[in-house]
Amino acid sequence: MIRRLAVILPLAAFLLFVVIAIRGLDSDPSRPIESGMVGQPVPDFELEGLNDANPGLAASDLRQGTVTLVNLFGSWCLPCRVEAPQLERLAASGAVVHAVAIRDETQDVEEFLAEYGDPFSRIGMDPRGRMQIEFGATGVPETYLIDGDGVIRAQWIGEIRPENVEEILARMEALQ
Template sequence: MTARRIALIVPLVMFLGFVALAVYRMGAPQQRVIVSKMVGKAVPAMDLVGMDELHPGLNDGDLRQGTVTLVNLFASWCAPCRVEAPQLKALADKGVVIHGIAVRDTPENITAFLKDHGDPFRRIGMDPNSKAVLNLGASGLPETFLVDGKGIIRKQYIGQIRPEQVTEILKDIEEAKGS
């Protein structure tokens, strides 16, 4: 093999190896429940204005009322939030209490989103400046926190909730009821 061919083949092989690695990593399952710095700690102080008369606001005291809840961070402009909407509705239909935090959004856009994708939320707090998102240690949208009845964060689900996670989340809720 000539030096010229080697000079052409080596970068090509390296490039193809890089592409293969990238494709492999994209297909690998990602850890969707993480142990963040907030898991095991109390929900941080918050007092979010309600979206409308049907959806009162959300404050940290609402999460210490003795009921295990899911707190879902979402927005009408978030494509993965649309994808997870049926799973949230399925959880709500099974009696799970879900509160929403609408991030950098407007009541009008959220109303249209809920009309199109269903409304699983008992309360929706508006977070126009992402202050609650930052205090919760969230990494993006959507993100969901499992909060026990004492206001302690027990789990943090990163990204959209997939259909196969619904059963797992129901089990996590039952475990949190015992804590």
């Protein structure tokens, strides 16, 4: 009897481990966490532009009555390159797309825009990644949909994929 038990014990211990592991995976800590800012007005901010010729981005720019998109990106970020064509398509369809360059240098951003296109109406430089916290972003890229009164209405974590474009345009249309 004791022997039978001793032989099955390892299996039982392993099953226990599997159960715990599945529960652990289920409550996986690395899942994208949605910003609690959705539904909130955008925080006050004012960012410098790329250079003297280009205006920066401020919270007041997002309260002008038009629905806008704000894209948090970095020239150093690979998925940002992947989403560039989608942002171009959005801009071509008439959407106003603003950008915040997170922890970036002017020259790098200029090279990035030259390479991957510049669909942005305004670009704010955020050398210290402050906006990432203000918008409640966990990474880069992230894109926020903001209504005419400056309230954040939706958030896309990670790169915008081709299949997201229609959805985004439809939601912008609905809010206008």
